[in-house]
Amino acid sequence: MESTALIPLQYALDTFFLLVCGALVMWMAAGFAMLESGLVRAKNTTEILTKNIVLYALAGVMYLLVGYHLMYSGNAGGVLPSFGFLIGDEHAVELVTAGGEGAPYYAKRADFFFQLVFAATCMSIVSGAVAERMRLWAFLAFAVVMCGVIYPVEGYWTWGGGFLKEAGFKDFAGSGIVHLAGATAALTGVILLGARKGKYGPKGQINAFPGANLPLATLGTLILWFGWFGFNGGSQLKVSSIEDASAVAQVFVNTNLAAAGGLLAALIVARILFGKADLTMILNGALAGLVAITAEPLAPTAMQALLIGGVGGVLVVFAILWLEKLGLDDPVGAISVHGVSGIWGLLAVCLTNSDASLGAQLMGIVCIFGWVFVASLAVWSVIKLVIGLRVSEEAEYEGVDIAECGMEAYPEFTKR
Template sequence: MDTAYVINTFFALFSITLIILMVPGFAMLEAGLVRTKNVSSVLTVNVMIYAVASMAFILIGYSLAFGELQNETMSKWAFFMFQMAFVGKAINIMSGGVGERAKLFPLTLFTIIMGALIYPTAVNISWGSDWIKDTVFDLNFVDLAGSTVIHSTGGWALLAAILIIGPRKGRYVGDQIRVIPASNIPLVVLGAMLLWIGWFGFNGGSVGSIATKEAADSVALTIFNTNAAGLAGALSAGIFIYIRYRLFDITMILNGALGGLVAITAGPHLYSVTDSILIGGIGGILVVLAIPLFDRFRIDDPVGALSVHLVNGIWGTLAVGIFAADPAKGITIINQLKGVGEIAVFVFTVSSIVIYTINKMVPFRATDEDQLQGLDVSECGLEAYPEFKRAI
């Protein structure tokens, strides 16, 4: 009994390390995709999200999500840390999508509320203590590591923020969509690959145990399928973007990989390798289709977070009901759709109200002058590349 407890605790701590490695992953990805004049502000936001969201979850969020701090299969502190490592990811999804025009202070206020209340409530009605679920919701859907609970939650909050804050200055001029190129492709590659590696702890650790032969096989299958979906997403996005534009766009290929990883996250323990490749491959194509679609509706997302996390969070959750349906266990497309819908309504509605209220007190949007100068100067007083001439 003690041996299994120790092994599971060690496995959770190792998974935590991989998940927290996603913090610099998000930071590097976003820093590479924005312009040089906004890099310090993006990095500051990512560090603050990790610190603020984690503290909010420690002080308030965990109790709302899970109730008492107890666990019989591993150290309760390891379980606590594992769940805390997740919370910032939902808000990291939002931070990149409002980059280059969102101010740090109001975003920090929203991070506190997200980490303490909104995200823990989404966890409560899906994975957690279920006292809200028992009285208000009736959710019975499979979402192992959070295609909906984490990725779509972050995506719905981001959509609410973009609709309230609006696009970057100069992004849409008349009927024209101005292309704003990434500033540092090597950072984008580094960030995406760190996220990819972190996903092995994200999904593998969510199995919850590795101390028996059956549990170890389940963890290995989960990580194998996770990687296969990422590979398929990268390949499908790369092939599709080449067929469509005769170009190999590394940012699209990497976002395709991330889309595949998001899509597999709901049920990697349930799929065959073939299923995982199909799910990830569809996820990569969805990213390539969704990015220009959001632009057409003037929804300005500098890093493609909506296409990667919201669209594929939905697809990945529904995929469980398609590829791993088991009515005897309650795994049906209807239950999966219900889970997606109820989380969507809750998160989008509450996030919209919270962001709208904060925006009335402390405007989220930087002034046109500050956007032109770059948020590094107005928000941080520290430019990431002071020797470079700032792009406008």
């Protein structure tokens, strides 16, 4: 049994660890902003930057008001969370357990902050998929509901102790809870929006719309890669014991190797398919590897993590091409990266974690996808009826920067 004298030190260390990891995840907002602004056309840059920074603020407000309570205040094994508001008494020293009985604690507000940035990450996934033709205010209205209700409900099912946790569903850091959920919400938006004008020719040919700034897209990917160490490492929730410190180190190594595996696999597949080193596929390959390992970054060996990421990198290239052929226009490949690779990551848990079952993982995938798809489709449909989802054809041609924000990101260089 641990000495009671160590508890304050462990509390301080675990709280600090969680806050630092949360700050790393918050920095992923910059990664999404840079990645997406680099992969869209110059005339749509200001608007996508606006979406990314405003959604983070909205996520903070909505997760404070209702989201955190919905996600972590329900009954064990339940389906419907308990409705309530805010975090609790702001003057009280409230604690959250970091493990089983007798385990050290960390500050409740550290837990809130760490969970908040995950909610914002989930919504950031949607931004790139609906880029270049969605109304800014329609997107922001959806962000309010996504961060306040849709995401917390399915998060409660596992991380909040709901029925998926009781069923044995495992998702260490959110391949399904965060990434599949974000991709599913993005998918419903893309379905209702339709493709960008000119994306598909009269004979069904697929026209490429090159991104305006690949250096920015590359920077965004590296920022996301960096932030992912907080995303996965912080999900261990504590670092104050030898076992936990060792686990965090293993998670960091596996996270890094999965990204490397995904990147190299996408590079090789792109070279085989296109005869070139396609940078956009390379970037998405790295992100696919990161998404895939997120469901279980602790149990695999380093070589297994490399292979799990590599499979994600292969899948994402084919998924992007397949979705394009289906007429689903996703400018940044978000649905493929976070959805397809998220599903693969959840299934791959069964390969490395002896406590995981395929049935429970499939159940989790179906429940998360089903809930987010139906709820998102309903919310998008209401928004479409009330204010509309898509900008006018003229605004789309001129660029949503001018139509939605009244300014351009590159006024000296923008060409239409």
